[in-house]
Amino acid sequence: MGANDEVRIGVFICHCGINIGGIVNVPKVVEYAKKLPDVVYAEDNLYTCSSVGISKIKEGIKEHNLNRVIVASCTPRTHEPLFRAACEEAGVNKYLFEMANIRDQCSWAHMHEPEKATEKAKDLVRMAVAKARKLKPQEEPEIDVTPSALVIGGGISGMTAALCLANQGFEVHIVEKEPELGGMLRHLHKLYPTMQDASERLNQVVNAVKSNKRIKVLTSTVVKQVKGFIGNFRVTVEKGKSKTLNLEIGTIVVATGAANFEPIGMYGYKQFDNVITQFQLEQLLKTRQLERPQRVVMIQCVGAREEKGRTYCSRICCMTAIKNATLIKELFPEAEIYILFRDLQTYGKEYETCYLDARSKFIQFIKYVQERPPEVTSGPSGKLVVKIYDALLNSEIEIPSDLVVLSTPLIPHEDTKELSQILKVSLGPHGFFFEAHVKLRPIDFATDGIYVCGTAHSPKDTAESVSQAFGVASRAAIPMAVKRLRTEAITAVVDENLCSGCGTCVKLCPYGAIEKDEKGVARITQVVCKGCGVCAASCPENAIEMCHFTKEQVTAQALAALGRPFA
Amino acid sequence: MTFEPKIVGFLCNWCSYAGADLAGVSRISYPTNIRVIRLMCSGRVDPVIVLETLAQGADGVMVMGCHIGDCHYITGNLQAERKIDMLKKLLARTGLEAERLRLEWVSASEGGRFAELVKHFTDQLKKLGPSPLAGDKPDKNILAGVLAAKAAAEDFRLRLLVGREKTMIDDGNVYGEEVSEEELDKVLDEIIDTEYVRNRIYLLVKNEPLSVKELSKRLDLDSQMVLRHIVVMRRRGLITVDRVERTSPLYTALEVGQ
Numbered sequence: 001m002g003a004n005d006e007v008r009i010g011v012f013i014c015h016c017g018i019n020i021g022g023i024v025n026v027p028k029v030v031e032y033a034k035k036l037p038d039v040v041y042a043e044d045n046l047y048t049c050s051s052v053g054i055s056k057i058k059e060g061i062k063e064h065n066l067n068r069v070i071v072a073s074c075t076p077r078t079h080e081p082l083f084r085a086a087c088e089e090a091g092v093n094k095y096l097f098e099m100a101n102i103r104d105q106c107s108w109a110h111m112h113e114p115e116k117a118t119e120k121a122k123d124l125v126r127m128a129v130a131k132a133r134k135l136k137p138q139e140e141p142e143i144d145v146t147p148s149a150l151v152i153g154g155g156i157s158g159m160t161a162a163l164c165l166a167n168q169g170f171e172v173h174i175v176e177k178e179p180e181l182g183g184m185l186r187h188l189h190k191l192y193p194t195m196q197d198a199s200e201r202l203n204q205v206v207n208a209v210k211s212n213k214r215i216k217v218l219t220s221t222v223v224k225q226v227k228g229f230i231g232n233f234r235v236t237v238e239k240g241k242s243k244t245l246n247l248e249i250g251t252i253v254v255a256t257g258a259a260n261f262e263p264i265g266m267y268g269y270k271q272f273d274n275v276i277t278q279f280q281l282e283q284l285l286k287t288r289q290l291e292r293p294q295r296v297v298m299i300q301c302v303g304a305r306e307e308k309g310r311t312y313c314s315r316i317c318c319m320t321a322i323k324n325a326t327l328i329k330e331l332f333p334e335a336e337i338y339i340l341f342r343d344l345q346t347y348g349k350e351y352e353t354c355y356l357d358a359r360s361k362f363i364q365f366i367k368y369v370q371e372r373p374p375e376v377t378s379g380p381s382g383k384l385v386v387k388i389y390d391a392l393l394n395s396e397i398e399i400p401s402d403l404v405v406l407s408t409p410l411i412p413h414e415d416t417k418e419l420s421q422i423l424k425v426s427l428g429p430h431g432f433f434f435e436a437h438v439k440l441r442p443i444d445f446a447t448d449g450i451y452v453c454g455t456a457h458s459p460k461d462t463a464e465s466v467s468q469a470f471g472v473a474s475r476a477a478i479p480m481a482v483k484r485l486r487t488e489a490i491t492a493v494v495d496e497n498l499c500s501g502c503g504t505c506v507k508l509c510p511y512g513a514i515e516k517d518e519k520g521v522a523r524i525t526q527v528v529c530k531g532c533g534v535c536a537a538s539c540p541e542n543a544i545e546m547c548h549f550t551k552e553q554v555t556a557q558a559l560a561a562l563g564r565p566f567a
Numbered sequence: 568m569t570f571e572p573k574i575v576g577f578l579c580n581w582c583s584y585a586g587a588d589l590a591g592v593s594r595i596s597y598p599t600n601i602r603v604i605r606l607m608c609s610g611r612v613d614p615v616i617v618l619e620t621l622a623q624g625a626d627g628v629m630v631m632g633c634h635i636g637d638c639h640y641i642t643g644n645l646q647a648e649r650k651i652d653m654l655k656k657l658l659a660r661t662g663l664e665a666e667r668l669r670l671e672w673v674s675a676s677e678g679g680r681f682a683e684l685v686k687h688f689t690d691q692l693k694k695l696g697p698s699p700l701a702g703d704k705p706d707k708n709i710l711a712g713v714l715a716a717k718a719a720a721e722d723f724r725l726r727l728l729v730g731r732e733k734t735m736i737d738d739g740n741v742y743g744e745e746v747s748e749e750e751l752d753k754v755l756d757e758i759i760d761t762e763y764v765r766n767r768i769y770l771l772v773k774n775e776p777l778s779v780k781e782l783s784k785r786l787d788l789d790s791q792m793v794l795r796h797i798v799v800m801r802r803r804g805l806i807t808v809d810r811v812e813r814t815s816p817l818y819t820a821l822e823v824g825q
Binding site: 075076077101103104105106107108109110111112113116117119120123124127426446490500502504505507508510530531532533534536537538539540541542546549551554555557558559561562563564 | 573575577580584585587588590591592594595596597599602603604605606607608610611612613614615616619620623624625639640641642643646650682721723724726727729730731733734
């Protein structure tokens, strides 16, 4: 059944039990449908999506030689795949199917106006017929997937993902901009809540990576260019200043980590020697260089959870402060330690226990409010004095101290923006890499074949980073495991004869799917195109058509809605 | 019978169409007047489609997309916004009320908002009355205006400017100079004016040969202005002199593309 034959439309109208049939007069709509141009068959079903309904569609296609199918029922957002599959099984290209949404957008919304709802249902069917008459079959292109992954970033997240992918049998390239693997964990002392040595944890993973034959590690290397699309990325990396390498890559994992915020100009940082960040304290503890303090004050949320700018919670700082305070207390039991906090977020498994343990060790927790933050000044004896308004006591107190530790948030690396442009993926409002959907696709990018894990995505601790890395390895392995992919057929196409090469579409395409070819006209890479249609709506020469949502099809639907005769 | 406006809705699949579905799922009632066309993105809405829909007598057109920043296609809704701005400017010149066209953002979770907006727009259109282009006897003058607007929206000059507007604000013009939104707006206004009037002239002389004086009368436009357009249009090969009556030449349209 080709599309060039005479158009023969079948319309299947669903009662959806009483959901539609209880309001819309379905038999009337069936009679109306039968009289529409090119409709050769129409029937109603109690449930078109039931196995009976599906076989009725298939039978209808065979018996009436249908080459276009319309189901008037619920929303295409949930049921279109099912009905399309039925069409395909009966030999009708799935793009010759159209739906009329007479439940979600009709009977359910107009329960108290059955007559008007019936009229609207008729119009919706008429619009579907107007579109179906103009539908063309589409083929979904198939592409091969290179069984090789690129992991950008050789920290704990990147290495975990790489190991996981390599253990599934895929070749993995790790690109790390620093001269050695390890990332943030190289600088950390101990990991909460287990108090395991960070270096011990790190060395296990680094050794596993280095001894894995499927993993190729490129240190002092950065990604310079990424071309192509899922399954077929062509990546150019630069090692050192001069040497470039080209890699053929199937999927890409972004695990570039995060940086520590430097609180310049806040709480006497860089003004007084004994005001340091939590990150610096971590290194002092690691190298055993911390001198015996009498009194330590830690200030939380320094440069985080602000009114504007870094409004986010950095997630790790409460536990890091509790961990380091506990460690100091173990080293120097007589030291007094104060943690000045706004809200204490010890959310994770066993984290609350760490907090209670800290309290039992007489570490003091004092709540301050954002409007009256602590002040750090130099006292008469040269010691630091922290002034704090205790919100619970409703009074100002002064704590002389010999060490002030500022808990600052993780922030995106400086080169994050540049990398996002190279990869053509988005950044969120705070400059971290931004996933396709926070709940439905939390580690995918909107761009197919690229995934994100670890602190490149948002602040998180090692356990969370590792979990996410496992997840990412699974996502990134899928296309490589299936080896061939079918991609979207609803894409834009350029009429080369009309294109003037003005390049408007090249600039507008959010996916970089369009480039000018050697003849100077626009060329759309079908597998990269996501089918938004912005290029078609904007092309100055009207040279781009959006398959399945052509100007002709959409206009036909609009005019059908107005009751104008079919063209 | 009371007037029931016909509204055509162009909704993006990911946010607004889902929002419309949610209104139904939540059994939130709204007037039956809207007929929704599902598109993948509000950025797909070609101004030509909207003008054709209005020319054919829709009482209202509603374009709905994801909220700014939430577009499934990253920036498609920003393009929709540019196009609707341009359309409103064009419509203002045609005599058809620009408020018959509305752009709104509705997310997938805003079923209530979708219902509210449809109700509000339906009420607004009821007050405004039927479109002068609805039915079998459309207002000829307004129809001529909307058709000229459609021709202008189809022409590469306007499309190029609107398509490039956003990138020009973000990246500057081809010389790397920063272009402010206000400056561009001014340029857009001028070009819309020019393109609209030239398309009116073209459609008029396509129908019958007319003199500058007659064109000036029909378009209610200064004859010097009309002459200026005529000169450009002749140079571009859009029109030619048909014949000379007394001392005034009468102009006629040439087939475009020749």
